[in-house]
Amino acid sequence: MADLKLKDLRYLVALADTRHFGRAAERSFVSQPTLSAQLKKLEDYLGVQLIERAPKRVALTAAGEEIVERARRILEASEEIVELAKGHRDPLAGQLKLALLPTIGPYLLPNVAARLRKQLPRLELMLYEYQTDPMLEKLHSGEIDVGILALPVQMDGLDSYELYKEPFTVAVPTSHKLASRQSIKVDDLAHETLLLLEDGHCLRDQALDICSGADVNEKQNFRGSSLETLRQMVAAGVGITLLPELAGRGAYGAARGVTIRPFVKPVPTRTIGAVWRKSSARREAILALAKLIEAHAL
Amino acid sequence: MADLKLKDLRYLVALADTRHFGRAAERSFVSQPTLSAQLKKLEDYLGVQLIERAPKRVALTAAGEEIVERARRILEASEEIVELAKGHRDPLAGQLKLALLPTIGPYLLPNVAARLRKQLPRLELMLYEYQTDPMLEKLHSGEIDVGILALPVQMDGLDSYELYKEPFTVAVPTSHKLASRQSIKVDDLAHETLLLLEDGHCLRDQALDICSGADVNEKQNFRGSSLETLRQMVAAGVGITLLPELAGRGAYGAARGVTIRPFVKPVPTRTIGAVWRKSSARREAILALAKLIEAHAL
DNA sequence: GTCAGCCATAGATGTCTTCTATGGAGTTTA
DNA sequence: TAAACTCCATAGAAGACATCTATGGCTGAC
Numbered sequence: 001m002a003d004l005k006l007k008d009l010r011y012l013v014a015l016a017d018t019r020h021f022g023r024a025a026e027r028s029f030v031s032q033p034t035l036s037a038q039l040k041k042l043e044d045y046l047g048v049q050l051i052e053r054a055p056k057r058v059a060l061t062a063a064g065e066e067i068v069e070r071a072r073r074i075l076e077a078s079e080e081i082v083e084l085a086k087g088h089r090d091p092l093a094g095q096l097k098l099a100l101l102p103t104i105g106p107y108l109l110p111n112v113a114a115r116l117r118k119q120l121p122r123l124e125l126m127l128y129e130y131q132t133d134p135m136l137e138k139l140h141s142g143e144i145d146v147g148i149l150a151l152p153v154q155m156d157g158l159d160s161y162e163l164y165k166e167p168f169t170v171a172v173p174t175s176h177k178l179a180s181r182q183s184i185k186v187d188d189l190a191h192e193t194l195l196l197l198e199d200g201h202c203l204r205d206q207a208l209d210i211c212s213g214a215d216v217n218e219k220q221n222f223r224g225s226s227l228e229t230l231r232q233m234v235a236a237g238v239g240i241t242l243l244p245e246l247a248g249r250g251a252y253g254a255a256r257g258v259t260i261r262p263f264v265k266p267v268p269t270r271t272i273g274a275v276w277r278k279s280s281a282r283r284e285a286i287l288a289l290a291k292l293i294e295a296h297a298l
Numbered sequence: 299m300a301d302l303k304l305k306d307l308r309y310l311v312a313l314a315d316t317r318h319f320g321r322a323a324e325r326s327f328v329s330q331p332t333l334s335a336q337l338k339k340l341e342d343y344l345g346v347q348l349i350e351r352a353p354k355r356v357a358l359t360a361a362g363e364e365i366v367e368r369a370r371r372i373l374e375a376s377e378e379i380v381e382l383a384k385g386h387r388d389p390l391a392g393q394l395k396l397a398l399l400p401t402i403g404p405y406l407l408p409n410v411a412a413r414l415r416k417q418l419p420r421l422e423l424m425l426y427e428y429q430t431d432p433m434l435e436k437l438h439s440g441e442i443d444v445g446i447l448a449l450p451v452q453m454d455g456l457d458s459y460e461l462y463k464e465p466f467t468v469a470v471p472t473s474h475k476l477a478s479r480q481s482i483k484v485d486d487l488a489h490e491t492l493l494l495l496e497d498g499h500c501l502r503d504q505a506l507d508i509c510s511g512a513d514v515n516e517k518q519n520f521r522g523s524s525l526e527t528l529r530q531m532v533a534a535g536v537g538i539t540l541l542p543e544l545a546g547r548g549a550y551g552a553a554r555g556v557t558i559r560p561f562v563k564p565v566p567t568r569t570i571g572a573v574w575r576k577s578s579a580r581r582e583a584i585l586a587l588a589k590l591i592e593a594h595a596l
Numbered sequence: 597g598t599c600a601g602c603c604a605t606a607g608a609t610g611t612c613t614t615c616t617a618t619g620g621a622g623t624t625t626a
Numbered sequence: 627t628a629a630a631c632t633c634c635a636t637a638g639a640a641g642a643c644a645t646c647t648a649t650g651g652c653t654g655a656c
Contacts, residue, residue, distance in 0.1 A: 002611095002612080003304070003305070004304055004376050004379065004380065005303065005304060005305075006301070006302055006303060006304050007301070007303075007613090009379075020633085021633070021634060021635095022632090022633065022634085030613090030614070030615090031614070031615060031616080032633085032634075032635095033614085033615080033616085033617095033634085033635075033636080033637095034613070034614050034615075036634060036635065036636095037613085037614090037635085037636090038613080038614095040635090046379070046380065046383035047383060047384070047387045048383045048386045048387055049579040052440070052575065052577045052578060052579055053577055053634070053635090054455060054575060054576070054577035055455065055621065055622050055623075055632090055633075055634085056622075056623075056632085056633085057438075057440075057577075058633095058634090059440050059577075061386075061579040061580075062386070062392060062393060063382070063383060063386035063392075063579075066382055066386075067379050067382060067383065070375055070378055070379050070382065071379065073375060074372055074375045074376060074379075077368055077371060077372045077375070078302050078372060080368060081302065081307075081344070081365050081368050081369065081372075082302065082344065084361070084364055084365060084368065085344035085345060085346045085361060085365065086345070088346045088359075088360070088361035088364075089345045089346055094360060094361075095360060140355075142350070142355075142357050156653090156654085157352060157353065157653085277350065277352060278352070279350045279351055279352035279355075279357075280350060281347040281350055281359040281361075282359075300642095300643085305644090318602085319602075319603060319604095320601090320602070320603085328644090328645070328646090329645070329646060329647080330602085330603075330604095331603085331604075331605080331606095331645085331646080331647085331648095332644070332645050332646075334603065334604065334605095335604085335605090335644085335645090336644075336645095338604090339644095351603070351604090352653095353601090353602075353603085353652065353653045353654070354601085354602080354653075354654070356602095356603090454622090455622090
C-alpha cells in the first residue's frame with residue numbers, strides 16, 4: 001500500500017480550514033472529486049475515519065482533529081525546508097572553510113580582507129592554518145572546503161586554481177655584507193648559514209631546493225617553528241633565510257635589524273594556488289574567492 | 299513544478315545514513331537509479347545542491363545537513379500520525395460524549411455502569427444532562443455524539459435506536475387513599491392535584507398527555523425543577539405525580555412517605571431511545587452502547 | 597592495463613493522480 | 627409540491643511521473 005503523502009495532508013488541512021470539500025479543493029488547486037477521493041484514500045490508509053460527511057455540514061472526528069493538528073506542524077516544517085533551501089541558494093553566501101599554509105595566511109589575508117568583505121559580503125569565511133599534508137587530508141575528508149598552498153600537489157579528486165607566483169627574497173642581518181647589495185644571486189649564498197623551518201613546512205623544502213645549487217650550510221640543531229621565529233633569528237645575526245615576498249612586506253617586513261633583498265633574475269618563486277574537491281558544491285564561491293585573491297594578493 | 303514529497307525526504311535521510319546510493323536505495327526498497335533520480339529532482343526543486351557526489355565518497359553539503367535534520371523531524375511526525383491513527387482504529391475505544399435527559403440519567407446509569415466498564419472497557423464516556431431541545435441542538439452541532447431521550451423527535455439527519463419502553467407509575471403520599479390500591483387507572487386520578495416539572499422537560503408533556511383524558515388539576519404556581527423535588531413534594535402530601543418506572547426503583551425509589559403504584563393495562567409508557575448523527579463516525583460504539591442499555595436498563 | 601565498484605543516463609512500463617461528466621441525497625424556493 | 631440548487635461521491639478516460647532494467651562512464655585498486 002502507498003504511504004503517507006504531504007499532498008494528502010495539505011488536502012486534509014484545507015478541508016479542516018474550510019469545512020467544505022469544494023472550497024478546500026479550490027484552495028488546493030484541484031477538482032473537488034480529486035480532493036474527495038484522495039481524502040478517502042488517506043482514511044483507508046490510516047484505517048480511521050477522519051471526516052464526518054453530512055449533507056450541510058463537514059466535521060472532523062476526534063481522530064481527524066488530532067491528525068490535522070500534527071499535519072499542520074508537518075506542513076510548517078516542510079515549508080521551513082523550502083525556506084532553508086532558499087537561503088542556501090546564493091552560491092556566494094554561507095560558510096566557507098578556508099585553510100592556508102602558515103607561511104601564507106598572516107601575510108596574504110591583510111591584503112584581501114577588506115576587499116573580501118566588500119565584494120563577497122555574504123560569504124562567511126572560517127579560517128584555518130595547516131601544513132600541506134594535513135590540509136590535503138582535511139580537504140578530502142570534507143573538514144575544509146578549500147586550501148591555499150604551494151603547487152603542485154597530488155591532485156586526485158581535486159581541482160586547483162593558480163593564484164600567483166610568489167618570488168622568494170633573502171633576509172639578512174642589516175649588518176651583513178649582503179645587505180648592501182641591491183639584489184642577490186643564488187650563488188651569493190654560498191657558505192652562508194641558512195635558517196630553515198621545521199619539517200612539514202613546504203617552505204623548508206622549497207628553500208632547500210633553491211639552494212641546492214649553492215654550497216650553503218643549514219644551521220644545525222635549529223628548526224624554526226614559524227617565519228616570525230626565523231625573522232627574529234636573522235635579526236639576532238644567527239644567519240640568513242629565504243622569505244616569500246609577502247612575508248617580507250607590510251607590517252611584518254619592517255622588523256629592526258633585518259634587511260630584505262630580492263633575487264636577480266631568474267627569480268626563484270613558488271606557485272600559490274587554491275585547491276578544492278572536484279565534487280565540492282562550493283565551486284562557485286571558491287572561484288570567486290580565488291579570483292579576488294589572484295587580483296589583489298601581490 | 300511538483301512539490302515536496304515525503305518519499306523524497308525518506309530517500310535523502312537514507313542516503314545521509316548510509317552515505318551510499320546503492321545501500322540507501324536498498325534500505326528504501328527501490329532501485330539505485332530511482333533513488334538517484336529522485337534526489338536529483340529534490341535538489342532541482344529546492345534549487346540547492348544537497349549532496350556532494352564523489353567517486354568513492356558521498357557527502358552532504360551544509361544545506362544538505364540542515365535539511366536532513368528537519369527531514370528527520372518531519373518523518374518522525376508523520377510516523378506519529380500513523381501511530382495516532384492506529385490508536386483510533388478500535389471503534390469501541392476513545393471518548394464518547396453521551397447526553398441523557400435529566401429524568402433518565404440518574405436512574406438509568408446505575409443499572410448499566412458496571413456492565414459498561416466490563417463490556418466496553420476502552421470506551422471513555424463523557425456524561426451530560428440536557429433537556430430534549432438543547433440536546434438535539436448539541437447533537438447537530440457535534441458537541442455530543444449521542445443522546446438518550448424520549449422518542450419520537452425530529453429526526454432530520456439523525457439515526458435512532460429504540461432502547462426500551464418505560465412504564466409510568468403513580469407516586470402518591472403513603473397516607474393517600476390511592477396508596478392502598480394494587481394498581482391504578484388513569485380515571486382514578488380525577489380531581490387529584492398533579493405535581494409536574496417545569497417547562498422544557500418532556501416528561502411534563504408526557505404526563506399531561508396521559509392525564510388529558512382524566513379531569514386532573516395541575517398544582518398552580520408550582521413547577522418542579524427535578525424529579526427529586528417532585529418526590530419530596532409528594533412525600534409532604536402536597537399532591538401526586540407520575541414517575542417513570544426507573545425513577546421509582548432502586549435507591550431513590552425508597553423515599554419515606556411516598557408510595558409507588560403501577561397503572562393497570564393498558565399501561566401508559568414512554569419510549570426511550572438513543573439518537574445520533576447519521577454521519578457520525580462513532581456509530582459502532584453507539585450501537586454497542588445502545589444494545590447494552592437495551593438489554594439491561596429495566 | 598584490467599577489473600570491480602559506484603553513480604548517472606536512457607527508454608519502457610505501469611501505477612496512481614487528476615480531470616470531466618454525472619449521479620444522488622438533501623435543502624431551499626417558486 | 628415540484629423544481630432548482632447545493633454539495634459530495636462515483637465512473638471512466640487521460641496524463642503525469644515514479645519506477646524498473648539495461649547500460650554507460652568514471653575512478654581507484656590490483
